[in-house]
Amino acid sequence: xxxxxxxxxxxxxxxxxxxxxxxxxxxxxxxxxxxxxxxxxxxxxxxxxxxxxxxxxxxxxxxxxxxxxxxxxxxxxxxxxxxxxxxxxxxxxxxxxxxxxxxxxxxxxxxxxxxxxxxxxxxxxxxxxxxxxxxxxxxxxxxxxxxxxxxxxxxxxxxxxxxxxxxxxxxxxxxxxxxxxxxxxxxxxxxxxxxxxxxxxxxxxxxxxxxxxxxxxxxxxxxxxxxxxxxxxxxxxxxxxxxxxxxxxxxx
Numbered sequence: 001x002x003x004x005x006x007x008x009x010x011x012x013x014x015x016x017x018x019x020x021x022x023x024x025x026x027x028x029x030x031x032x033x034x035x036x037x038x039x040x041x042x043x044x045x046x047x048x049x050x051x052x053x054x055x056x057x058x059x060x061x062x063x064x065x066x067x068x069x070x071x072x073x074x075x076x077x078x079x080x081x082x083x084x085x086x087x088x089x090x091x092x093x094x095x096x097x098x099x100x101x102x103x104x105x106x107x108x109x110x111x112x113x114x115x116x117x118x119x120x121x122x123x124x125x126x127x128x129x130x131x132x133x134x135x136x137x138x139x140x141x142x143x144x145x146x147x148x149x150x151x152x153x154x155x156x157x158x159x160x161x162x163x164x165x166x167x168x169x170x171x172x173x174x175x176x177x178x179x180x181x182x183x184x185x186x187x188x189x190x191x192x193x194x195x196x197x198x199x200x201x202x203x204x205x206x207x208x209x210x211x212x213x214x215x216x217x218x219x220x221x222x223x224x225x226x227x228x229x230x231x232x233x234x235x236x237x238x239x240x241x242x243x244x245x246x247x248x249x250x251x252x
Contacts, residue, residue: 002067
């Protein structure tokens with residue numbers, strides 16, 4: 001039976017069994033499978049890959065194996081120009097728009113708090129997530145690696161951490177978003193843009209003490225939720241500072 005040898009680099013090893021990490025893996029196969037299919041049979045989603053090198057030459061996902069190849073697989077590069085090799089992903093998106101899977105509901109509120117456009121709908125199944133992301137150019141955030149292996153998915157990321165604050169910092173690092181934080185610009189409930197609103201227009205909706213002690217208000221342009229810098233403001237600033245600090249830690 002023909003076989004090829006694979007080596008996965010950096011964070012792609014997260015998807016492999018411990019015994020197969022940071023070493024050469026031998027994979028046998030029938031026929032002449034596409035390299036994409038053989039890679040995903042190892043458990044690595046194609047959306048996490050930026051470069052495949054077969055016997056010293058960069059190839060695309062549709063390259064067909066015949067046997068005897070040595071295959072090196074690299075993760076998405078955010079800060080490194082790897083041209084003129086065949087880059088498998090579009091250039092990093094400097095204005096990322098996310099579609100967040102239902103299993104990351106706490107993460108989506110933090111991303112919105114930080115100002116990142118983050119769609120979320122608990123009623124969406126995997127088919128709807130994949131087709132919506134492809135149609136609208138959204139990047140899927142999920143902990144379901146099978147979702148990222150769908151052929152239609154071109155932008156996606158498997159979130160490693162299970163702790164929401166760490167997840168937010170992880171996403172910021174992965175997509176190089178640390179300089180793009182625009183806090184308090186999106187509604188944490190619906191993702192709508194928040195805009196200033198005159199107090200006179202909404203004072204009948206305000207609690208008595210809020211109406212007395214605060215003058216600056218903001219309103220979601222979609223769901224009309226009101227925001228102001230109340231007693232919770234300091235805690236939110238601390239939370240944002242914690243996430244931004246964690247996002248910067250892995251720079252070395």
